[in-house]
Amino acid sequence: MSRHRTIRNMKVEDVFADEYYYDENGNGDDDDEYSMTEVQKVQMKEGMKEVKSIIGQLDDINDEEIENTLWNYYFDVEKTISLLLDKVHKSQVRKQNNLQKKANSSNESTTTTTTKSNKAIKNNKDSNIKCFAFDQPSPDDEFMKTASLRKTGTTKEKQDATKATTKLRKKPNESSPIIEKGKDKGIDIGKDKGKDIGINKGIDKGGKASIVIQKEKGNENDDIIEVLDDDDDDDEKLKFDMEAQLRFDVGALGLNDLDESLTETGESIQEESPITTTPKQQDLPKTTKARKLSKRINVIEEYKKRTADKLSLNLVIIGHVDAGKSTLMGHLLYLLGEVNEKTMKKYERDSSKIGKSSFSFAWVLDETNEERTRGVTMDIAIMKFETPNRKFTLLDAPGHRDFIPNMISGAAQADVAILVVDSTTGEFEAGFDSNGQTKEHALLVRSLGVQQLIVAVNKLDVVDWSQFRFDEIVAKLKIFLNQANFRKNNVFYIPCSGLTGENLVKRDPKIMEWYNGPTLVQQLDNLEPPTRLLEEPFRLSVNDFFKGGIGNVGGVTVAGRMGGGTIQVGEEVIAIPGGETGVVKAIEINEVTCKWAAAGDSILITLTGLDIIQLKVGSILCLPSDPVPVTSHFQAQILTFDIKIPITRGFPVILHRQSLNEPAVIIKLESIIDRSTGNVTKKNPRHISKSTTAIVEIKLSNRSIPLETFEDNKELGRIMLRKGGETIAAGIVKKLITLGS
Numbered sequence: 001m002s003r004h005r006t007i008r009n010m011k012v013e014d015v016f017a018d019e020y021y022y023d024e025n026g027n028g029d030d031d032d033e034y035s036m037t038e039v040q041k042v043q044m045k046e047g048m049k050e051v052k053s054i055i056g057q058l059d060d061i062n063d064e065e066i067e068n069t070l071w072n073y074y075f076d077v078e079k080t081i082s083l084l085l086d087k088v089h090k091s092q093v094r095k096q097n098n099l100q101k102k103a104n105s106s107n108e109s110t111t112t113t114t115t116k117s118n119k120a121i122k123n124n125k126d127s128n129i130k131c132f133a134f135d136q137p138s139p140d141d142e143f144m145k146t147a148s149l150r151k152t153g154t155t156k157e158k159q160d161a162t163k164a165t166t167k168l169r170k171k172p173n174e175s176s177p178i179i180e181k182g183k184d185k186g187i188d189i190g191k192d193k194g195k196d197i198g199i200n201k202g203i204d205k206g207g208k209a210s211i212v213i214q215k216e217k218g219n220e221n222d223d224i225i226e227v228l229d230d231d232d233d234d235d236e237k238l239k240f241d242m243e244a245q246l247r248f249d250v251g252a253l254g255l256n257d258l259d260e261s262l263t264e265t266g267e268s269i270q271e272e273s274p275i276t277t278t279p280k281q282q283d284l285p286k287t288t289k290a291r292k293l294s295k296r297i298n299v300i301e302e303y304k305k306r307t308a309d310k311l312s313l314n315l316v317i318i319g320h321v322d323a324g325k326s327t328l329m330g331h332l333l334y335l336l337g338e339v340n341e342k343t344m345k346k347y348e349r350d351s352s353k354i355g356k357s358s359f360s361f362a363w364v365l366d367e368t369n370e371e372r373t374r375g376v377t378m379d380i381a382i383m384k385f386e387t388p389n390r391k392f393t394l395l396d397a398p399g400h401r402d403f404i405p406n407m408i409s410g411a412a413q414a415d416v417a418i419l420v421v422d423s424t425t426g427e428f429e430a431g432f433d434s435n436g437q438t439k440e441h442a443l444l445v446r447s448l449g450v451q452q453l454i455v456a457v458n459k460l461d462v463v464d465w466s467q468f469r470f471d472e473i474v475a476k477l478k479i480f481l482n483q484a485n486f487r488k489n490n491v492f493y494i495p496c497s498g499l500t501g502e503n504l505v506k507r508d509p510k511i512m513e514w515y516n517g518p519t520l521v522q523q524l525d526n527l528e529p530p531t532r533l534l535e536e537p538f539r540l541s542v543n544d545f546f547k548g549g550i551g552n553v554g555g556v557t558v559a560g561r562m563g564g565g566t567i568q569v570g571e572e573v574i575a576i577p578g579g580e581t582g583v584v585k586a587i588e589i590n591e592v593t594c595k596w597a598a599a600g601d602s603i604l605i606t607l608t609g610l611d612i613i614q615l616k617v618g619s620i621l622c623l624p625s626d627p628v629p630v631t632s633h634f635q636a637q638i639l640t641f642d643i644k645i646p647i648t649r650g651f652p653v654i655l656h657r658q659s660l661n662e663p664a665v666i667i668k669l670e671s672i673i674d675r676s677t678g679n680v681t682k683k684n685p686r687h688i689s690k691s692t693t694a695i696v697e698i699k700l701s702n703r704s705i706p707l708e709t710f711e712d713n714k715e716l717g718r719i720m721l722r723k724g725g726e727t728i729a730a731g732i733v734k735k736l737i738t739l740g741s
Ligand SMILES: Nc1nc2c(ncn2[C@@H]2O[C@H](COP(=O)(O)OP(=O)(O)OP(=O)(O)O)[C@@H](O)[C@H]2O)c(=O)[nH]1
Pocket: 001, 002, 004, 319, 320, 321, 322, 323, 324, 325, 326, 327, 328, 358, 359, 362, 377, 397, 398, 399, 400, 458, 459, 460, 461, 462, 496, 497, 498, 499, 500
């Protein structure tokens, strides 16, 4: 939303340097609100320990600096490390450049012989090649506080959430004094940081040589676009750059002896048993037997009855910032009767009072005061609505690139998506170009398994309902979505205006004489849910959790999406990792308490006997008889996006699996493959450039995580790789290499 602007324009350095936060002694503000509480002190201590254990002793970084960074990042260890390493890297690059300059000038004056490496440096200079910038902290992630808050134990905040299940929105800022601090002053989301990364022409050259092969198989497993890599030349410049980067990355991660330690398990990860083949369920360690229920419900039968009436789908709304997502969906919910007249009038009144009347429909989804006044859609809002033949759980994803991690978490729960594009002249183009989110969001949802997509060509009122503009946008999107592996028959283009409501539920034939296709609701009503994995083992991916139960039950409540199987009240479940067990006391789906739930449902589930400490966002609840494997080392097939820096061995990334994100390292580049034939086109490549399909080995840096192969579970077997606030690849898990307990 345009309301992001004030924040977008701030710089992180400005915020850090702000006197408001630090007095001249470098201490926090005198105000009690900003001094550290006991809990924060513990968080600081733990954070320091974790950061130090990962980055070790670095010359350029002292304790105070680590503390300040932890504080500014709300104790988020991952981002702290990212920022610190970036700093170290920049200073190393600076030193290296200075040394190199000196060496060059002395060489020039003493000899005419040019060595290979200084030739490379000279060439780099000539071609304006910048050095690789280490993992820039994704500053938008600064707002993505849910994960770090959960990590740092503010679950108490969520107690109120038992009532607030209408919108399962995570409200990290509500009661955290630390976040309030950022809130008052605004936090830099460093929108353009990623742009600072230099573009290596040598690399681009290679990248351009790639040939994209389009597939039209329409197979459910067609999840990765096929790309043929004919980038064979190992030019010296590229090699030099990559080796320099690799040396740094490996050094920074404390993996100094590349050949040996890259293949060893990280210190903080418990020793895992290497496995040669992916374990089948029967090979996995069983814990206890699931508790026997006195009166088992035949969930499959009940599911059939439930869906005989209406099929359920999870729908995610995606699109570039300000495309009009919240307005469109807010208006749709109003027209469908999900928001009553009185509430809508109140939104109109209140929004116009603060000069934001055009946002009144967006307020249906942006429901907290903070979001409304600051305009920060930080996280996924969940609401429900129905069309004549379908029940939808609506996930409104934030549009800004800084919130993509949250968008991934939402999209991972989705079956279908609406991509909203702004048809205003110049705005569609801005969202569609390389810095816009239109393409990235579409690629992400496709990579996460979404096959059906409605494109809402929005704000047509601004361009006088021009058919020409609609056709122009559709033509551009068709080419791209086709390349992104969406099947033509699964993409539907709907002209509309979220603000006026035209063509959402009905339309005035005089306004768009040229269009006689379905309205948005009619199109939604035609979408088909994917096959649910009802017969597979029970899997619930934890998106959120809090103390307290549904109703007055007590216990711990977990919010998440069921990726497989069925569950019912009274069953015993196990949280992985950790192995803590609990008994299901209550289940809620879309505000309705029920006795059971099935694959595909987004649910709240209250457990007793389970210690909340054992839960983490990204944990998986499963049955003790069918535990999910845990691993820290696996093989994946990835498809790289439009990356500027090629992936090399030792490349650090942030691994996303549904709502989980963890630091990891690509430790081995096994092969580049041509997916149209499945043939290996190159073994042991030195690098993987953009739009390339490759087999790699990935190792988690800090801990083992629950993961399954794509073959075993299509939801748990999908991963995203991000670096420096950019999504660099999507992939599927092919093989688990080690198996934890
Ligand atoms: N004229 C016109 N304006 C619209 C339309 N839809 C949305 N807007 C305006 O566009 C601005 C942004 O709308 P939002 O709904 O907040 O956009 P968003 O995509 O949800 O924004 P983020 O969640 O921040 O990405 C607001 O001022 C809306 O009133 C439309 O169909 N026509």
